Each structure stands twice: as C-alpha cells, then as structure tokens.
Amino acid sequence: MHPSSRTDSVSVTLTGSGNYNNSKQWRRQSCLRKWKQLSRLQRNLILFAVALVLVCGISIFPSVTEHFRGLPLVLKEEVDLDVAPKVLLEPAKRHMPLLPEPPSEKHRRAGHKRGPPGLQNRPPKTRNVSDTQIEENQQQAKKQEDDDEQKPLVNWRGAIIEADQAVIEADQAVIEADQAIIEADKAIIEADQATEVGTVKDAGNKLAAAKQEDHSNKDLDVSRLEAVRDAFRHAWKGYKEFAWGQDELKPISKSFGEWFGLGLTLIDALDTMWILNLKEEFEEAKVWVSTELSFNKNVDVNLFESTIRILGGLLSTYHLTGDTLFLDKAKDIGTRLMPAFNTPSKIPYSDVNIGKGTAHPPRWTSDSTVAEVTSIQLEFRELSRLTQDSRYQAAVDEIMGKVHKLEGKQDGLVPMFINTNTGQFTHLGVFTLGARADSYYEYLLKQWIQGGKKETGLLEDYQQAIEGVKKNLLKKSSPSSLTFVGELSHGQFSPKMDHLVCFLPGTLALGAHHGLPADHMELAKQLMETCYQMYAQMETGLSPEIVHFNMHEGSIQDVDVKLADRHNLLRPETVESLFYLYRFTKDRKYRDWGWTILQNFNKYTKVSTGGYTSINNVRDPAYPSPRDKMESFFLGETLKYFYLLFSDDPELVSLDKYVFNTEAHPLPIWPE
Numbered sequence: 001m002h003p004s005s006r007t008d009s010v011s012v013t014l015t016g017s018g019n020y021n022n023s024k025q026w027r028r029q030s031c032l033r034k035w036k037q038l039s040r041l042q043r044n045l046i047l048f049a050v051a052l053v054l055v056c057g058i059s060i061f062p063s064v065t066e067h068f069r070g071l072p073l074v075l076k077e078e079v080d081l082d083v084a085p086k087v088l089l090e091p092a093k094r095h096m097p098l099l100p101e102p103p104s105e106k107h108r109r110a111g112h113k114r115g116p117p118g119l120q121n122r123p124p125k126t127r128n129v130s131d132t133q134i135e136e137n138q139q140q141a142k143k144q145e146d147d148d149e150q151k152p153l154v155n156w157r158g159a160i161i162e163a164d165q166a167v168i169e170a171d172q173a174v175i176e177a178d179q180a181i182i183e184a185d186k187a188i189i190e191a192d193q194a195t196e197v198g199t200v201k202d203a204g205n206k207l208a209a210a211k212q213e214d215h216s217n218k219d220l221d222v223s224r225l226e227a228v229r230d231a232f233r234h235a236w237k238g239y240k241e242f243a244w245g246q247d248e249l250k251p252i253s254k255s256f257g258e259w260f261g262l263g264l265t266l267i268d269a270l271d272t273m274w275i276l277n278l279k280e281e282f283e284e285a286k287v288w289v290s291t292e293l294s295f296n297k298n299v300d301v302n303l304f305e306s307t308i309r310i311l312g313g314l315l316s317t318y319h320l321t322g323d324t325l326f327l328d329k330a331k332d333i334g335t336r337l338m339p340a341f342n343t344p345s346k347i348p349y350s351d352v353n354i355g356k357g358t359a360h361p362p363r364w365t366s367d368s369t370v371a372e373v374t375s376i377q378l379e380f381r382e383l384s385r386l387t388q389d390s391r392y393q394a395a396v397d398e399i400m401g402k403v404h405k406l407e408g409k410q411d412g413l414v415p416m417f418i419n420t421n422t423g424q425f426t427h428l429g430v431f432t433l434g435a436r437a438d439s440y441y442e443y444l445l446k447q448w449i450q451g452g453k454k455e456t457g458l459l460e461d462y463q464q465a466i467e468g469v470k471k472n473l474l475k476k477s478s479p480s481s482l483t484f485v486g487e488l489s490h491g492q493f494s495p496k497m498d499h500l501v502c503f504l505p506g507t508l509a510l511g512a513h514h515g516l517p518a519d520h521m522e523l524a525k526q527l528m529e530t531c532y533q534m535y536a537q538m539e540t541g542l543s544p545e546i547v548h549f550n551m552h553e554g555s556i557q558d559v560d561v562k563l564a565d566r567h568n569l570l571r572p573e574t575v576e577s578l579f580y581l582y583r584f585t586k587d588r589k590y591r592d593w594g595w596t597i598l599q600n601f602n603k604y605t606k607v608s609t610g611g612y613t614s615i616n617n618v619r620d621p622a623y624p625s626p627r628d629k630m631e632s633f634f635l636g637e638t639l640k641y642f643y644l645l646f647s648d649d650p651e652l653v654s655l656d657k658y659v660f661n662t663e664a665h666p667l668p669i670w671p672e
C-alpha cells in the first residue's frame with residue numbers, strides 16, 4: 001500500500017502559489033488552513049520536533065551567549081582604543097575571568113600584592129579554561145599591556161599611567177636637566193674660552209702694565225741711585241775742598257775736625273766709592289792712602305771706633321778691590337791696636353796710642369763700654385784669617401768667651417759697662433738696645449754668620465737676647481700702636497728709644513734670612529715701621545737722636561722728643577734696616593721711605609758749598625740749626641745703604657756672601 005506511506009511523510013510547504021498576498025493576516029490564515037489540513041500524527045510529530053529543538057536550544061544557550069557576549073567587548077575595546085583612546089575602561093572588565101577565582105587563591109594573591117594600587121589590579125589566572133586558553137588570554141593580556149605601554153596616553157591603568165607618566169616626566173626632566181647641564185657646560189666652556197681670552201687679554205694688560213710699572217720703577221730706581229751718587233759727590237766735594245785727609249768735614253765753616261788724625265772720613269768712604277762706582281773719587285782717595293796715610297803717629301785712638309771704621313774699611317776695600325795696599329794698611333792698624341788687649345781681665349781698654357803702643361781706659365773710669373769691646377770681633381777675626389796670624393782672633397774671642405759666661409745679664413740682655421780690671425759687668429740693672437750696648441747684639445748674630453753658623457754659643461746668646469728684648473723691652477705706643485724697644489733701669493721700664501736701636505729691624509731680618517724664626521722677621525717689620533715713624537712724625541721728616549714713646553691712651557702723637565735729644569747726626573741705622581728689609585721682602589715701600597728720608601737730608605742738611613751737616617733741631621724746619629759737622633759714617637754707612645737700598649742687583653754685596661760690620665763695611669762670610 002503505497003498511499004499510507006505518503007500520508008506518514010511530513011510535507012511542509014511554507015510557500016503558496018497563485019495570487020501571492022504577503023500581508024500578515026493572509027500569512028496567518030494560510031498557516032492555520034495548512035495546520036488544519038494535517039493529520040493528528042503529523043501535528044504531533046511537528047510539535048515533538050519543535051519541543052526537541054526548544055530543549056536543545058535551551059541546553060546550549062549559556063555557552064553560546066557567553067561566546068557571543070565576549071566577542072563584541074574585544075571589538076568594542078578595539079574600536080574604543082582607536083576612536084576614543086582616553087576613555088577609561090575598568091581593568092577588571094577587560095580581563096574579567098570566565099569563572100570566579102577560588103577564594104583561597106584570591107586571598108593568597110591579595111596577601112602578596114606589591115607596588116602601587118594600579119599595579120595590583122592584575123587579572124587573576126583563570127581556572128575554568130584550558131591551558132591554551134589561559135596562555136591565549138595571558139598572551140592577549142600581555143599584548144594588550146605591551147600595546148598600552150606603546151601608547152602611554154591610554155590611561156586605563158590609571159596610577160600606573162600616572163606613575164609611568166611621572167617616570168616619563170621625570171625622565172624628561174632628567175633629559176632636560178641633562179640638556180641644561182650640557183648647555184651650562186657649553187656656556188662654561190664658552191665662558192672659559194671667553195675668560196681665557198679675557199685672562200690672556202687681562203694677563204697681557206697686566207703684563208704690559210707691570211712692564212710699564214717696571215720700566216718706570218727702573219727709571220725711578222736709576223734716578224734714585226743717581227741721586228745717591230750726587231749726594232756722595234756733593235759730600236765728597238766739601239770734604240775734598242775743606243777737609244782733605246782730615247777726619248771730618250765742618251761744612252758750614254768750610255773747615256775740618258780732627259779726632260784721630262787718620263783721614264777717618266776718607267778711609268770710611270773707600271768701599272762706598274767702590275760700590276757706587278765712583279772711580280775717579282776712589283782713585284784719588286787710594287792715592288792718598290798709598291802716599292799719605294801713616295799709622296805711625298803718637299795719637300790716642302778709640303779701639304772700637306778705629307776698628308770699625310779704619311780696620312773694617314781697609315779690610316772691606318781690600319776684599320772688593322783685591323788691592324793688597326789695603327790689606328797691608330789693615331794689618332798695620334790692626335797690629336797697632338793690639339796693646340788695648342793687655343789688661344788684667346783681657347777685656348780691652350777703650351784707648352790706644354798707636355804710635356807708642358800703649359793703651360789705657362778713659363781718664364774718669366776703668367770701665368769699657370760693652371758694645372765697644374764686643375763689636376770689634378768681625379774685623380779682628382777676619383784679620384787673623386787673612387794674615388794667618390791667630391793672635392787677633394784669639395784676643396777678641398777671649399772677650400766673647402768671658403762675656404758669654406758673665407753674671408749680670410737679664411734674659412740675655414747685657415749691662416752697658418764692663419770693668420777692664422775685674423772683667424765684670426758694672427752699672428748693673430740697666431738694659432738698652434741703644435748706645436753702649438747696641439752692636440753687642442748685632443755682632444752675636446754676625447759673628448755666627450761670618451764663621452759659617454757653627455759657633456752655636458753666639459747664636460744661643462743672640463736668640464736668648466732677642467727673647468729678652470721681647471720679654472722686657474717691647475711695648476706699644478699710643479695712639480698708633482707702634483712697637484718700640486724701650487729701656488729697663490732696675491726693673492723700671494722707660495719708653496726711651498735711641499735712633500741707634502734702629503739697627504735692630506735689619507739685624508732681625510738678617511737673622512730670619514739665615515734661618516732664624518720667622519717671627520724675627522715679623523718683629524723686624526714692625527720695628528721698621530716704628531723707625532720710619534720716628535722720621536715721618538718730625539717736622540723736618542728727620543729722626544731725632546732719641547725719642548720717648550707715649551703709652552697713655554688718648555695721646556695725640558706717638559713720640560715726644562726732649563729738647564736735648566732733637567739733633568740728627570746723619571746716622572745710618574734706619575736706612576741700613578730699610579736696605580735689609582727691602583732686600584728680603586722686595587716691598588717697595590721701604591725704598592719709598594728711604595727716598596723720602598734722602599730728600600729730607602737734602603732739604604735740611606745739605607750745605608750748598610759742599611758736604612752735609614748734622615743738625616740740632618729736627619722739629620724746626622725753618623731753622624734746623626746746623627751743627628757744622630759731617631760724621632764719617634754719613635759717607636761710610638748712610639749713603640752706602642741708600643745706594644744698596646735703591647739698587648736692584650742682589651749681587652751687589654750679596655747678603656749670602658758678605659756680612660756688614662757695624663760701620664757698613666762688608667766682610668766675607670768664611671768659606672767652608
């Protein structure tokens with residue numbers, strides 16, 4: 001039976017033919033008509049099939065919906081990224097786990113969260129997907145992170161972006177700072193280059209200025225040197241004209257004074273002429289020495305004065321010229337002076353008759369002056385060295401040995417008198433660096449230098465004495481606080497200072513030059529200033545013989561000068577010290593000070609007809625009151641030190657080869 005089989009088949013025709021009407025009502029009536037035409041079995045089969053489809057559809061619905069639910073998010077994100085990159089998206093939504101994480105794992109992660117909050121919002125690992133899926137998810141997440149890192153302005157990671165931004169900004173700042181440093185470096189280099197150029201220019205300018213100054217200083221120094229030579233010529237003119245071969249010129253009266261009758265000024269001035277290169281004058285003086293000078297005379301001479309001026313002058317002239325005439329004469333006078341040492345104590349008498357060969361103390365006393373008996377050593381020691389006759393040196397060394405051990409010193413300071421019979425100090429308790437003691441200190445140092453710095457007893461005595469000066473005699477004046485060297489009389493301090501004390505700055509500086517403590521040089525500078533002020537504060541600009549310093553607060557000026565002390569004898573000590581200070585410091589102020597002093601000598605002591613004169617009153621420029629006497633040391637010392645002060649040649653009597661005696665006659669430092 002074939003029709004039943006056709007009836008059991010389901011034939012569903014969904015589309016009609018003929019007049020096609022696609023309205024909703026026509027479609028509803030058509031479907032109903034066809035449903036009614038079906039058999040009961042067909043209808044049940046169709047209902048069953050529909051029910052089956054519904055059941056299946058419901059069972060697979062979640063995975064399908066989830067599948068289709070995830071896809072658009074990614075697409076949306078991609079769209080969002082492209083279109084609206086700054087839109088904030090929740091990190092948790094982006095990496096929403098397909099299944100919730102087990103609480104234990106979640107807790108474990110939370111306990112190990114590190115870093116800023118944004119960094120802690122990392123997607124938890126999924127547990128309900130395969131490893132591939134996890135990997136894919138991780139790769140996708142990483143890719144996204146990488147992408148995001150490529151696009152730092154995508155700020156879904158909020159703080160991280162901000163942190164990154166901060167890092168970027170910081171990096172940027174570092175870069176900018178680096179750039180700034182580079183710029184600054186460039187600027188510095190440019191500035192350096194500019195400075196170098198400037199420095200070179202500056203240095204050039206300075207060099208030019210220095211050269212200019214050097215030139216003008218040289219011109220100045222040359223003219224000052226020439227001024228000293230002029231001064232000497234003028235002094236020599238008066239001496240030659242009115243006092244030739246005599247001891248001293250009396251320039252006002254155009255005559256001469258005799259002391260020893262030995263041509264004192266001429267001999268004292270010999271080495272000065274040599275040093276000043278006054279050849280003509282030197283030659284004529286030499287002729288006189290050669291033809292006229294005789295020590296075979298029945299005259300009393302002062303041991304000290306004739307030693308330092310005559311013996312010293314002849315020895316130094318011999319060294320400078322090499323002419324044995326002067327050595328022979330030196331040996332002659334030295335030998336004639338030796339009787340002075342024949343005393344009970346071996347402390348020499350002050351006076352010797354060089355013709356008779358007898359000696360004696362001054363008529364009124366048996367004392368000698370300490371400075372006199374201790375300031376003849378350089379000359380007699382040198383005479384022994386030159387003649388190989390030790391008697392000269394032995395005589396003067398014996399004095400030093402005795403004085404070294406004598407009682408009566410105070411902190412190395414010595415009294416002013418020593419008895420030729422007992423060999424003891426007398427007039428104890430009075431201490432000065434001025435008259436009668438001054439060159440004792442000077443010769444302690446200079447003998448030590450002369451002998452090659454080996455005689456440590458001399459050095460010890462010198463250093464102890466300087467400490468004694470500091471302790472007992474140094475004070476400050478008012479109002480200018482000048483350091484000065486006063487005197488001590490039985491424990492009583494007196495602010496009295498002789499111009500003679502102004503040898504001390506030079507001697508202190510010399511000691512420092514030869515290795516003694518630097519504070520000696522400091523003291524030398526302070527005292528140098530004081531000695532200059534002794535000139536500068538006077539109306540004539542010339543120092544008196546003695547000053548008294550004011551120590552009371554509120555004093556108007558630092559120095560007072562007693563009527564009896566207002567004279568100036570053309571003494572050298574301040575100029576001598578200026579020479580040492582300039583040699584060792586090269587401070588031009590010392591030259592300028594010297595120049596001022598020389599000008600004032602020219603102004604107030606120069607005698608128009610020839611020569612210079614001592615004056616009675618340094619406080620009266622209108623009438624300084626000439627004394628009518630030119631001391632031999634003005635030519636022997638004062639003018640020589642002026643010349644050496646203004647000379648730029650350190651080899652012109654090098655202080656490393658020579659030591660000046662107390663009359664400015666240079667004697668050689670003994671070779672080893």
Ligand code: DMJ
Pocket residue numbers: 439500571572573633637662663
């Ligand atoms: C010079 O004869 C010597 O310098 C001596 O040491 C002190 N007196 C005069 C100069 O003033």
